[in-house]
Amino acid sequence: MTENKDITSEDTRHLPLLVIDSGNTKTKIALFVEGLMKLYEIFDTSDEKSILAFVHQHQAKGSIQTFGVSTSGLSELPSSALDVHWFGAQNSMPLxxxxxxxxxxxxxxxxxxxxxxxxxxxxxxxxxxxxxxxxxxxxxxxxxxxxxxxxxxMRYKAMNTYTNGLPEAAYSDSTMILGxxxxxxxxxxxxxxxxxxxxxxxxxxxxxxxxxxxxxxxxxxxxxxxxxxxxxxxxxxxxxxxxxxxxxxxxx
Known part of the structure; x- marks a missing residue:
């Protein structure tokens, strides 16, 4: 696993960047090289094993930065398991x-x-x-x-979960106002x-x-x-x- 470098250091500016967007259900990962997306994968967030394997595979190839945002438990993993600079309050922001x-x-x-x-x-x-x-x-x-x-x-699941008889429906592109x-x-x-x-x-x-x-x-x-x-x-x-x-x- 590569050393977790300071993302503000001058010598990291042109390194490949692995970006992780980990949400409640899906985790998206992309590899950027000089601002261009070269690789993109999507995982179920619950599949931590596959996510870790994918990240480790690319970190092992050489100098690379890894930056991400997470609303899932991925950001709570120790750096020994997942070496990522997670976006947070420590980052300088324009707003x-x-x-x-x-x-x-x-x-x-x-x-x-x-x-x-x-x-x-x-x-x-x-x-x-x-x-x-x-x-x-x-x-x-x-x-x-x-x-x-x-x-x-969440709305579809709630109507199924909190009632005794309503089925769990799903989105349709042809839904009409009159059911x-x-x-x-x-x-x-x-x-x-x-x-x-x-x-x-x-x-x-x-x-x-x-x-x-x-x-x-x-x-x-x-x-x-x-x-x-x-x-x-x-x-x-x-x-x-x-x-x-x-x-x-x-x-x-």
Missing amino acids: DMDYTSPESLGSDRWALTNARYLETQKNFLLITMGTCITYNLVRNGRFMGGAISPGWN LDTQSSLQAGVDIAIRGEIRAMAEQYVSSYELDEVFICGGDAPRLSKHLKKYIFAPSNYELYALMRLHEYNQK
């Missing part, structure tokens, strides 16, 4: 924070809002579509806060309702805080793109590129 409980702010929310600010320098709402839906408001170079609500799969049976009624109550929630929340934030843009990212974001065309949707694997940009920012 100031008004959030009154920074210790419980998800590192993914903080990372993505900072990365987007580096790109746009605007006042914006960043919405992440993952296990939870998060709304993140940035204005005048400050992270002001936002909101959190259940994500797509004609239990399955399609559940889908209308999740698929259509989430679109309405996103639209209503975004409009309220934009009008209340005079925002310049609404930016939507996360694994479930593509489900919204053809329904909410007035907003900006992140390109594929945006989160990994965002981490690469934050790593570069910390090297300056």
